[in-house]
Amino acid sequence: TQYETILLDRKGRTGLITLNRPKALNALNLRVMEEVIDAATTLDRDPDVGCIVVTGSERAFAAGADIKEMQPNDYMDVYLADWFSAWDRLGEVRKPTVAAVAGYALGGGCELAMLCDVLIAADTAVFGQPEIKLGVIPGIGGSQRLTRAVGKAKAMELCLTGRTMDAAEAERAGLVSRIVPAADLLSEALALAETIANMSTPIAMMVKESVNRAFETTLAEGVRFERRVFHATFATADQKEGMAAFTEKRPPSFVNR
Ligand code: HXC
Numbered sequence: 001t002q003y004e005t006i007l008l009d010r011k012g013r014t015g016l017i018t019l020n021r022p023k024a025l026n027a028l029n030l031r032v033m034e035e036v037i038d039a040a041t042t043l044d045r046d047p048d049v050g051c052i053v054v055t056g057s058e059r060a061f062a063a064g065a066d067i068k069e070m071q072p073n074d075y076m077d078v079y080l081a082d083w084f085s086a087w088d089r090l091g092e093v094r095k096p097t098v099a100a101v102a103g104y105a106l107g108g109g110c111e112l113a114m115l116c117d118v119l120i121a122a123d124t125a126v127f128g129q130p131e132i133k134l135g136v137i138p139g140i141g142g143s144q145r146l147t148r149a150v151g152k153a154k155a156m157e158l159c160l161t162g163r164t165m166d167a168a169e170a171e172r173a174g175l176v177s178r179i180v181p182a183a184d185l186l187s188e189a190l191a192l193a194e195t196i197a198n199m200s201t202p203i204a205m206m207v208k209e210s211v212n213r214a215f216e217t218t219l220a221e222g223v224r225f226e227r228r229v230f231h232a233t234f235a236t237a238d239q240k241e242g243m244a245a246f247t248e249k250r251p252p253s254f255v256n257r
Pocket of ligand 1: 023
């Protein structure tokens with residue numbers, strides 16, 4: 001496929017999507033949205049891929065939805081086209097996804113990072129939902145996912161004032177799993193992704209589905225769901241292999257079945 005706004009690479013069992021609109025600080029226009037979704041969907045279907053990394057540039061993961069593209073639209077335009085609903089498809093990717101964030105992750109950029117399963121940040125990362133300064137509100141799930149990630153008080157403050165937070169504050173608040181030096185961001189993200197990709201991929205998909213249940217249901221239902229999925233792992237070849245390998249004191253050789 002010919003992509004204009006992203007780069008698509010493969011490193012081992014990891015698929016790497018790099019946002020590539022440097023002059024616009026990776027602002028997310030509709031083309032970027034279509035290309036990221038197309039690439040992620042393609043990688044999700046590829047049996048040789050076990051994890052997907054989404055990253056940007058040193059200066060910007062993404063500085064938001066494309067304000068210049070949004071500006072001329074009125075209510076009926078964005079309502080009828082159901083603007084930004086297509087991003088939901090990224091959240092429906094079944095394999096684990098990692099956002100590797102350096103520089104600005106603002107508005108839609110922060111929301112894109114939060115659509116991924118694991119968020120790792122360079123020490124240069126800057127997060128925020130500044131939509132209110134433009135007279136709009138978050139539109140790719142930010143008011144919901146940021147609140148679940150950092151709690152009501154901080155999410156309210158960030159969305160109501162548009163102020164940004166640095167990587168250290170984002171880590172303290174639980175938005176990011178880990179901070180790394182900017183120079184190491186991509187290699188750390190790829191190493192993390194490859195660790196995940198070398199687990200049994202169907203089991204990793206079951207982990208993802210189960211953790212995500214925590215955001216969709218009650219504790220009792222979530223625990224019940226987890227238990228059923230846990231039982232189902234015993235129907236896989238990889239459970240047999242993983243436990244045999246432990247018993248035989250050797251590394252497992254998963255077949256992703
Ligand atoms: C379109 C953008 C952009 C954006 C930056 N650019 N962000 N274009 N949409 N979101 C463009 C600039 O216009 C400029 O283009 C070029 O990228 C470089 O940006 P500068 O502003 O010159 O860089 P700098 O001074 O370093 O400032 C960086 C910045 C600032 C602090 C990140 O660009 C900024 O505040 N951007 C907007 C951030 C924002 O509000 N994001 C939320 C968007 S709303 P030219 O052509 O002038 O060189 C959103 C809503 C989601 O995401 C859904 C709800 C509707």
